[in-house]
Amino acid sequence: MKPIAVDLMGGDHAPAAIAEGLERVSKESHIPILAVGTSEAVSMVDGLDNVTVLEAAEVVEMDEDAAYAVRRKKDSSIVRCAEAVRDGRASALFSAGNTGAAMASSLFKMGRISKVSRPAIATTIPRPGHFAPTILLDSGANADCTPEWLVQFAVMGSIYSGLRFQIENPRVAVLSIGEEAGKGNSLVKETYELLSKEGRINFIGNCEGRDIMAGDVDVVVTDGFTGNVVLKTLEGGMRAFAKAALGALSPTDDADDLLTKAMPRLTPLITELSADTYGGAALLGVDGLCLIGHGSSGAEAIFNAIVEADKIAQLGLIEAIRTALSGS
Amino acid sequence: MKPIAVDLMGGDHAPAAIAEGLERVSKESHIPILAVGTSEAVSMVDGLDNVTVLEAAEVVEMDEDAAYAVRRKKDSSIVRCAEAVRDGRASALFSAGNTGAAMASSLFKMGRISKVSRPAIATTIPRPGHFAPTILLDSGANADCTPEWLVQFAVMGSIYSGLRFQIENPRVAVLSIGEEAGKGNSLVKETYELLSKEGRINFIGNCEGRDIMAGDVDVVVTDGFTGNVVLKTLEGGMRAFAKAALGALSPTDDADDLLTKAMPRLTPLITELSADTYGGAALLGVDGLCLIGHGSSGAEAIFNAIVEADKIAQLGLIEAIRTALSGS
Incomplete structure (x- = not known):
């Protein structure tokens, strides 16, 4: 089972709330996680059961111009998450950060499903x-x-x-x-x-x-x-x-x-x-799963969203959209 | 003081709810009313203090095509209400009926304020x-x-x-x-x-x-x-x-x-x-006051809306809009 790539740096209460949510996921589920963030952030979750960490030097802030930031910050946590999905190292991306950045990263790295x-x-x-x-x-x-x-x-x-x-x-x-x-x-x-x-x-x-x-x-x-x-x-x-x-x-x-x-x-x-x-x-429409959380998400919302991401990752959603839109 | 022209035939519960609302206006205020509707409808409010009635033979139904109905039904209650405002016999029109018909009647009969x-x-x-x-x-x-x-x-x-x-x-x-x-x-x-x-x-x-x-x-x-x-x-x-x-x-x-x-x-x-x-x-923008009530208005809502119409009628709203937009 592939892990969910989680952006530790995204959200009004990041990384603390994200780390707390991940801790609950680690304790209460078997969902594997790829936690992506700065060295300080990943140290908060390193060693938790089923959690692998990936360091990223940069962060796209909540109020940054998304398309510009994603192009410039190649070593940002959100871009690294999208690359993990693109490369098949993760089944889905979850971020409660800058919505535009999650969209732009997904679009640039995973691309659109054909005909979308x-x-x-x-x-x-x-x-x-x-x-x-x-x-x-x-x-x-x-x-x-x-x-x-x-x-x-x-x-x-x-x-x-x-x-x-x-x-x-x-x-x-x-x-x-x-x-x-x-x-x-x-x-x-x-x-x-x-x-x-x-x-x-x-x-x-x-x-x-x-x-x-x-x-x-x-x-x-x-x-x-x-x-x-x-x-x-x-x-x-x-x-x-x-x-x-x-x-x-x-x-x-x-x-x-x-x-x-x-x-x-x-x-x-x-x-x-x-x-x-x-x-x-x-x-929906990008060639990989991207789930976007509310910026104000607390640990509980993070936990719920990751459980949800894992559920959706097992549905074959991308394949179904690809098939349905192949005639578009 | 000029009366408020009230469309007795407009609304899901018309004319009963409108008549009941008017009865309360008559009892609890000094607001003069021009009640417009079919002979049967006006008989429900005829004789109330401060209420004058005006018969109209036709009714624009809630689901009728408004512009068409208003052009065709020249003796409908909503058209007669708008004419009363246009001719200075009423200070405002109130209807809880077909919103499009209230708009179309007001536009056709009162016209737009210059430059709107x-x-x-x-x-x-x-x-x-x-x-x-x-x-x-x-x-x-x-x-x-x-x-x-x-x-x-x-x-x-x-x-x-x-x-x-x-x-x-x-x-x-x-x-x-x-x-x-x-x-x-x-x-x-x-x-x-x-x-x-x-x-x-x-x-x-x-x-x-x-x-x-x-x-x-x-x-x-x-x-x-x-x-x-x-x-x-x-x-x-x-x-x-x-x-x-x-x-x-x-x-x-x-x-x-x-x-x-x-x-x-x-x-x-x-x-x-x-x-x-x-x-x-x-x-706002027609050359006369038109207040539109929710179709589901009961007697209480009708009462409130008429009190509101009377308040607005005394504000000089039309004149103020005319002055502000004269340079548009």
Whole structure:
């Protein structure tokens, strides 16, 4: 079994939170890890069971221009991770660092799957009461898109949903501002036309923002601008709601009692619905597995994302996308 | 004081819910109303204090093609409402019906304010802990926009925020997928350039989806596609959160007790944060006041929206927009 290449230097709390997450992976699973980072960082995890380390002298910072930094910093942890996947020394790359750098490294080093126009970020969004999340893509890789790219996103998202969550014939919809055909902006209208004729997916038409967490659609296709706005809007909305809910519960006589009883049950829920824990969005379309974590990931999120990366690595996702898109 | 022209026929629960809302307005305020609808509908409110009725033989249904219906149904309630504003017989129009029909009637009958390229829908989004909501525009009138239109939306939104919520120098941002200049799709990048040189507003740069309910920006400018997706995503997210919160509270021994205590406090909150109660989004840029309610509005939402319409009617909003845009 090949290891997961983990970028020790990526994330707001790196390398400490990453190292802590790896320690848990080492203790609680048999997942092999290739931990990549500066000598100081790798010393934090060197010697852990199932952990191999690889030193990299450079770091791409969270706010650096990604494409430029990746080209210049050839000995950075994220570039070394991508090379490990390219060379078959790792089954997947995981980084909670600069998203653009993870994308650029993957693109430069692993390359695109043949016939894929652009890779897309596929994010899983939990829906209360459903075992499987909704897949939203593109959630940020391509700010401006063409209808043809969105068709490829639809195919890749459908494969991902089907393989990862065992959903038969996943329901794919294009995100719009009305359910009827003909509603939307020009991109959506043209995409709708193309998807209607698309035999590789189960296209159910337009969906709206309110459907994303509702459970009637499995894969939501959109351009990377809209998708990213959706993600961050949900994140902000959840925070506002949680804040307001605490406010509603607190200014009363029996508030302490209520809070004591309610919070242990509400906290996991807020965590589940929080964008901080979407962790491990998949970059679909590159010729190797790249999972991107939220920058604010703590040890728990890192642990979850690595377990997820290992699961996906065993699905044959890249091969399935290659086969499906070979006729594109 | 001129009356508010109210479309009795608009909304999922029309005319009963509208009539019930009007009854409360009549009892609890001095706001004069011009109630417009079929003979059967107007009979429900005829005789109420401060209510004048106007019969209209036709109705534009919720799912009708708006522009076509408004042209064809010259004696529809929504068209008659718009004519009343145009002719100075009413100070504002309020409808919870077909949004497109309210927009089309206003455009055809009242016309645009001189130099306004396109009217935009300005929606108020509550932010917990803040007295004033965030203004989001365009939230659905124009699916495809140009940078120049977005600049006008910014100016109109700033005036609205300042007049209605007494915010001095409202902070205006363009919705994007990164805070730094240069982040976003091509529309946002061009809009950013124009807004940076715009002297009529307090432009603070890009904002992200998570800032909409956070309180650091007063006016969020975006195209009507993205704005509408944001609104409906928030609506769906709130529902999912509320559903999950109830689920988290229920499967326990003392669930009944907790629910009994918590729900009376959580319900108004869910209502406040629910898109159903944004009610009374303003169509800015037409030469007369048009307020659009959510289709699902019940009597309470109708009452609130009419009180809101009356407040806005007294602000001189149209005149202020006319003055600001005269140099556009």
